[in-house]
Amino acid sequence: MTQTRSAHRSTGTVAHLRPRYHVRPPSGYLNDPNGPIELGSDVHLYFQSRPTLDLQAPVEWGHATSPDYVRWTLHRPAMAPQPGGPDTDGCWSGNTVMDDGRIRAFYSGRVDSSPYQSVLTAVSDDGGASFGPAHQVVPDPAEAVMFRDPFVWKENGTWWMVVGAGYVDRGASLALYRSPDLSEWTAVDPLAELHRTRVGGEDTGSAWECPQVLTIDGRRIAVAASWSPEGGPGEVLSFDVDAPPAPQRVDHGTDFYAASAMRESRFGPLLFGWLPEGRDRPGWNDGWAGVISLPRRVWLGADSSLRSAPVPTMDTLRTDSPGSTAQLEIVVPDASGRVVVHFSDEEYLTFELDADTFAIDRSHASVAPYAHGGRMEVADAFDPASDRPAARIFLDGSVVEAFTSAGRVLSTRVYPTAPPPWRIEAPANTQCWGLAR
Incomplete structure (x- = not known):
């Protein structure tokens, strides 16, 4: 998608x-x-x-x-x-x-x-x-x-x-x-x-x-x-x-x-x-x-x-379309593939789902000189027997919180210099919503 x-x-x-x-x-x-x-x-x-x-x-x-x-x-x-x-x-x-x-x-x-x-x-x-x-x-x-x-x-x-x-x-x-x-x-x-x-x-x-x-x-x-x-x-x-x-x-x-x-x-x-x-x-x-x-x-x-x-109750913040907002929820049903949030041609944030591992790579998330980068990952990330999607990813401006089906969570911060609209590259069955209070 x-x-x-x-x-x-x-x-x-x-x-x-x-x-x-x-x-x-x-x-x-x-x-x-x-x-x-x-x-x-x-x-x-x-x-x-x-x-x-x-x-x-x-x-x-x-x-x-x-x-x-x-x-x-x-x-x-x-x-x-x-x-x-x-x-x-x-x-x-x-x-x-x-x-x-x-x-x-x-x-x-x-x-x-x-x-x-x-x-x-x-x-x-x-x-x-x-x-x-x-x-x-x-x-x-x-x-x-x-x-x-x-x-x-x-x-x-x-x-x-x-x-x-x-x-x-x-x-x-x-x-x-x-x-x-x-x-x-x-x-x-x-x-x-x-x-x-x-x-x-x-x-x-x-x-x-x-x-x-x-x-x-x-x-x-x-x-x-x-x-x-x-x-x-x-x-x-x-x-x-x-x-x-x-x-x-x-x-x-x-x-x-x-x-x-x-x-x-x-x-x-x-x-x-x-x-x-x-x-x-x-x-x-x-x-x-x-x-x-x-x-x-x-x-x-x-x-x-x-x-x-x-x-x-996080579900109640969903709107019909992500629109041009920095407030997003991305739901990935299956434990394989990549999600890339393209902030600009130079700035992008990558989420990787592979076997039992979930990773976030913010190495290219910002060209700002003070922003931190790097990659983080966790194993034992997915539980196919649960009723939860493989990953639920929340973006709120500079905040990223990602939850996996096995209950693992990764929290980090990103600082893209490019404001929305952003482009989301993801597997075809991925769902995306804008979030509004």
Whole structure:
């Protein structure tokens, strides 16, 4: 199939790179998603954001709501640093829970003079639009490489909290606490620990940040981001906490980090993530950076890895024709062949389906000097017995998220200089839609 629009050179605008159906403030810097939670008919999603691209500006909790997980409304920030308070230099990552009908947040409060981000809690009395004053709930550690990012959940009548940590002598750690009432917390043995190593080619990190805990098929599955002092962020990994940790990648693309989980939703367990920029800082030329991923239904594969698919309501964004838009969904029914999105004669993005492997090659996706290139791939990509197509590919300006029938997902960023209309070269039975909020 060929969807044809004559490609042309860019006139210098970058408006076509702005995502439209992914969550993103109109300007400023966005990173970690935080505390997605359903309240009534809406889902609330919070996220770290700064009003400008100045990374020295204190982090706030941005806020968006949706009735269907795909059409989002942005609101004023729900949480801002308290001058002189325990989060005076930033409200960082955490999650939310329901507490007697109110949304309660647990998060990391940054104070630049402290080596750690203190674990704080704050309550919303206006349906999640804003949060009141914060206070610390557990003491900072006496000695750690890193300690931050609480995640709280209720299991068998007891509240639990895991905090990302790392220690010189113990390696990466998930510090664990329990509480009968969300007020008094008692430290217990770590939920999991692992000395830094490589598993399946992945660096497990000297510490774990942004930990999340899901219960799937009766198994407790941790999702955490590997981190090291010298290298910073690594990859998002998942593993069964009731077995010796054997971390596996959650996303096989180049740009996915800081996952945030919903243990329960109308679609079952879900995962959101931060899609950072795939371009060098001088290329941030439009006043914004960072996007939240599509919400993903998750389950366990036969190898115990976490698998993903877009929420069912993504179908409701489809329009009759792709038209001349940078918002596209491409559905490939069969696990063989190539899909090429031709942005111009010089710029093109390639998706390859071959045997059990799915790959994305962005080596020629942009002639912009700051855009990243390269090829990414994943094996065990297809499940002919599933009712899912071999690949569902979502483009939203500079964002690419591709899901395979076996639940593999690859997220990346591309920066073609040529705006739409674009030309799609694909097998004859491929379907393509424009997407509109």
